[in-house]
Amino acid sequence: xMKDLPLSKVYQLLEPGPVVLLTTARKGRANIMTxxxxxxxxxxxxxxxxxxxxxxxxxxxxxxxxxxxxxxxALKLAPRVVEVGNCSGRNVEKFSKFGxxxxxxxxVAPPLVAECFANLECKVADPGFVNKHxxxxxxxxxxxxxxxxxxxxxxxxxxxxxxxxDGKMIKLKSKMR
Amino acid sequence: xMKDLPLSKVYQLLEPGPVVLLTTARKGRANIMTxxxxxxxxxxxxxxxxxxxxxxxxxxxxxxxxxxxxxxxALKLAPRVVEVGNCSGRNVEKFSKFGxxxxxxxxVAPPLVAECFANLECKVADPGFVNKHxxxxxxxxxxxxxxxxxxxxxxxxxxxxxxxxDGKMIKLKSKMR
Numbered sequence: 001x002m003k004d005l006p007l008s009k010v011y012q013l014l015e016p017g018p019v020v021l022l023t024t025a026r027k028g029r030a031n032i033m034t035x036x037x038x039x040x041x042x043x044x045x046x047x048x049x050x051x052x053x054x055x056x057x058x059x060x061x062x063x064x065x066x067x068x069x070x071x072x073x074a075l076k077l078a079p080r081v082v083e084v085g086n087c088s089g090r091n092v093e094k095f096s097k098f099g100x101x102x103x104x105x106x107x108v109a110p111p112l113v114a115e116c117f118a119n120l121e122c123k124v125a126d127p128g129f130v131n132k133h134x135x136x137x138x139x140x141x142x143x144x145x146x147x148x149x150x151x152x153x154x155x156x157x158x159x160x161x162x163x164x165x166d167g168k169m170i171k172l173k174s175k176m177r
Numbered sequence: 178x179m180k181d182l183p184l185s186k187v188y189q190l191l192e193p194g195p196v197v198l199l200t201t202a203r204k205g206r207a208n209i210m211t212x213x214x215x216x217x218x219x220x221x222x223x224x225x226x227x228x229x230x231x232x233x234x235x236x237x238x239x240x241x242x243x244x245x246x247x248x249x250x251a252l253k254l255a256p257r258v259v260e261v262g263n264c265s266g267r268n269v270e271k272f273s274k275f276g277x278x279x280x281x282x283x284x285v286a287p288p289l290v291a292e293c294f295a296n297l298e299c300k301v302a303d304p305g306f307v308n309k310h311x312x313x314x315x316x317x318x319x320x321x322x323x324x325x326x327x328x329x330x331x332x333x334x335x336x337x338x339x340x341x342x343d344g345k346m347i348k349l350k351s352k353m354r
Contacts, residue, residue, distance in 0.1 A: 009336075011336065012335050012336040015194075015213045015214070015333075015334050015335065015336065016194055016213075016333035016334060016335055016341060017192075017193055017194010017195070017213075017333055018194070036192045036193075036194075036217075037192070037216045037217045037218065038216055039214045039215055039216040039226065039227070039228065040213075040214045040228070041214065041228055041310050041311075041312065042310070047310070049216065049226060049310075049312065050216070051216065051217070051218055078347065078349060079349060082349040082350065082351060085351075086350075086351065126309070126310070128306075128309075129305075129306055129312075132303070132305075133218050133219070133224070133226075133303070133314065134218075135218065135226065135306075135312075137310065153344070155347070156192075156193035156194055156333070156343070157192050157193060158189050158192065158193055158346070159186075159188065159189040159192065160351055161348055161349045161350055161351030162346055162347070162348050163346065163347050163348075163349065164193060164343040164344060164345070164346050164347075165344045165345050165346075165347060166333070166341040166343075166344055167330070167341060167342045167343055167344025167345070168341070168342050168344070169335070169339055169340065169341050169342075170255065170332070170339070170340050170341075170342060171338055171339050171340075172255060172256060172259040172338045172340065173259065173263075173338055174259060174262075174263065174337055174338030
């Protein structure tokens with residue numbers, strides 16, 4: 001059962017740079033892609049920049065509907081995350097093929113990914129950079145966290161199927177409040 | 178002694194989402210800031226997007242000179258990386274204060290950080306998104322790697338001075354060549 005996550009905490013999920021899934025929906029059909037090119041742009045309301053190339057099948061749906069969900073998978077999903085990234089929604093129903101469960105979002109049409117430990121419902125806040133660099137600026141409208149997944153470890157892509165897994169967490173003195 | 182890194186490999190350094198340092202130089206004075214909000218935008222030539230707020234002292238130098246270096250620190254530098262992030266170049270000479278060594282870059286004026294395992298000489302390739310979101314699009318002109326630092330572990334910021342350190346690396350089948 002997913003729980004609300006305050007929007008002020010969203011940056012803590014994405015700033016570390018995990019591989020994420022991005023879902024879209026168009027004409028009654030949902031799709032998923034794997035994505036590593038994303039960054040935070042603003043804390044609150046949370047703005048995220050991400051690159052979705054027009055070579056990605058998700059591009060047309062994201063551009064047309066201006067909605068998506070960013071879902072964050074933990075380590076146990078890594079093999080499926082890679083498989084999602086290795087095929088195209090043009091010819092694969094990825095949710096069913098890879099045993100991922102679409103769950104209804106509250107504010108957008110694209111589905112949450114039930115197996116992911118966090119899901120962020122997003123709308124395109126600024127499409128002005130899409131044509132030049134494929135950069136979408138997203139605003140997170142609602143954030144969900146799965147409290148059953150304790151201390152999830154995320155994966156980080158180094159190219160050619162190599163991923164580092166989160167290791168230990170360290171705490172250093174920060175001025176940030 | 179730093180060695181050339183092919184530009185085609187730059188994304189492998191930044192895609193995992195490490196905390197990095199960004200150096201600038203203006204009027205004969207170099208400065209450093211700590212940065213986590215960055216992403217790849219293109220493989221080759223490598224384009225990077227990053228957020229440098231106009232509240233950062235580095236903003237004016239980056240905007241005026243259109244040059245910077247992105248330096249990637251390994252775990253051993255973590256305490257200094259946090260200290261660099263906790264003060265401002267307005268009133269601190271960060272290189273000397275934190276025992277970091279500026280080394281001459283080849284193609285840009287801002288210095289490399291000798292203690293970092295990788296250094297990327299960058300120019301601002303597109304300033305068109307700066308005013309709206311503080312997003313600079315950088316092109317990497319030259320990349321350096323320190324072969325003496327074997328398998329460096331990077332740090333990833335989770336907010337409030339908490340960082341995960343790279344854990345094990347896993348290899349999954351990828352279609353990417």
